[in-house]
Amino acid sequence: MNRPGRSIAESEGADPSRILAEVNGHPEPVVLRGLCSDWPIVRAAAGEFDDAAQYLMSHYAGAPVTAFFKDPGPDERIFYNQDYSGLNFRQFKTGLDKVLAQIRQASGQSPPPTVYMGSMALDHCLPGIKADNSLPTHDLSATVRIWIGNRSRVAAHHDVMDNVACVCAGTRRFMLFPPEQLANLYLGPLDVTPAGQQISVVDPDDPDLERFPRYAEALQHSQWAELAPGDAIYIPSMWWHQVNALADFNILINHWWRDTPEYMGAPGDVLVHALLNMRNLPDRQREAWRKILDHYVFDPPLDALDHIPEKSRGILGGTDETSARQWRSLLRNKLNR
Amino acid sequence: MTNHALLDNVTHKDLRIHRNFRPGHGYDVNLARIFPSELLVLQNEYPLFFIKNRDSGNFEPIALFGFSENENLYLQDGRWDADYLPHSVERQPLLIGFQEQDLDGTPTPVPVVHVDLDHPSVGESEGFPLFLPHGGESEWLERMTSILQAIHEGHQQIQPLSQTLVGMELIESVSLNIEFKDGSSQVVNGLYTIAEARLSALGESALGALHAKGYLHHIYMMLASQPNLDKLIERKNRAVLAEAS
DSSP states (O other), X not given: OOOSSEEOOEEESOOTTTHHHHHTTOSSOEXXXXXXXXXXXXXXXXXXXXXXXXXXXTTXXXXXXXXXXXXOOSOOEEOBOTTSSSBSSEEEEEOHHHHXXXXXXXXXXXXXXXXXXXXXXXXXXXXXXXXXXXXXXXXSOEEEEEEEESSEEEEEEOOSSEEEEEEEESOEEEEEEOGGGGGGSOBOOSSSOSSSSOOBOSOTTSOOTTTOTTHHHHHHTOEEEEEOTTOEEEEOTTOXXXXXXXXXXXXXXXXXXXXSOTTOOOTHHHHHHHHHHTTTSOHHHHHHHHHHHIIIIISOOTTTTTTSOGGGOGGGGOOOHHHHHHHHHHHHHHHOO | OOOEEEOOTTTTTTOEEOOOBSTTSSOOOSEEEOOGXXXXXXXXXXXXXXXXXXXXXXXXXXXXXOSSTTOOTTEETBEEOSSOOOHHHHTTTEEEEEXXXXXXXXXXXXXXXXXXXXXXXXXXXXXXXXXXXXXXXXXXXXXXXXXXXXXXXHHHHHHHHHHHHHHTTOEEEEEEEEEOTTSOEEEEEEEEEEOHHHHHHOOHHHHHHHHHTTHHHHHHHHHHTTHHHHXXXXXXXXXXXHHHO
């Protein structure tokens, strides 16, 4: 295919029983061909829609799920409305049976609406299929999610967790950008988002390079892959990824994990705090804070703390469960004003 | 009338809650729902009974404040004349609502604070502020939030308590027929109390089972509150005599 960027590195014959531990911390994405081709859900979905639906329903005990519904329109993207004041889809609580019925009904419509159940915990939605249809997560603190829908396009966004996503039904196209490409992706608002994360507002299937000229640069650094049922992909934490589900019926099961201590909070909270409390400081003060953050957080000199006795370094010397508790409580009190 | 809104620190930044325990300020009720965790303090102030919830069929504990609808004999000269307010009174005009949120991939109804904007205690000029100058939660709101949390947890204890007491036939109907000193009288129906005779007849294993669930404590707190009925009648007598003179 003639497009900028390059295809994602591939690995064949990876061992599903150890793959999460193996890719954990790997800095680049990897496509893992055939990693989950022997999962029962992949086999069930290889036939007719009804076979897959029957497999799912035979394990479904009626747990409520969150689904998205978007009327058919010129833009297939799960996206914003015209002025980004809201979103172009509706979100509602329903049952998996209803979601499957809507997907079946949509397949007879032209153009079809987008029907999509996203990011439901397998433990909640279909606990009975987890043992046979997910990867061992070892001692990583992981969450396993299932995504079921018809054709959909989700704009480039990132997650703070590492991810191994397994395509169980349908074909999925992934386009990934390294974390540092953020300025070239034209990211949307932080406060209104389709699924909790900022998204790129460029339409990747028809990019308007006059409006978004830097996107051409992002494309140069992009990596892409098309996955068939049974294939999986490792998406490193913080990599921007755009995902197109291409078939009338798609299932994905993914594993998210964070290899950091449980007591650490969401790093995105720091961004909001900085926007609130640092961005509008007088220039010289803000520059001073940049130096302070570099010195203590981003680029500390090796001898930064040598002049303080080790047991008196406090939070500068490191955090643990106990000190995180103390600082959390202090921060919480300071925030309440 | 009520006008419930999800409380937020932008729309409601200037709201204050002004407690005025005079008639017509939202506290003219003759009973309030109460919860197991507060029975110990309540039995020292109010006569406690059960009423039957027609929707759920549960027997719910209540504190009695008066003998006819809207009669609250604890309201005196703008004060609530007791040392302890039941949670369900104190929380006013705030209440719990539920918001559907996805938590860790599971749709979950999350309790959130609502405010009844039409409650007479809601205003902007006097009383306790809900929010701090920059949108933080005031001490008063933090205390109310913990009371709402206690109510939320208390609600979930009512059904098992009711089912156990009904199953052991420990609840019986009681009809109050009270004569007041001005010669008037009042019949109060629809109240239930602990069936003392049945309780005395329980064997060791049944008592042990009640105790293991903490229900024996609740039962005796309900019983211990009975002398407060005479005190409530006295309040009414003082009121009718004052009116007559």
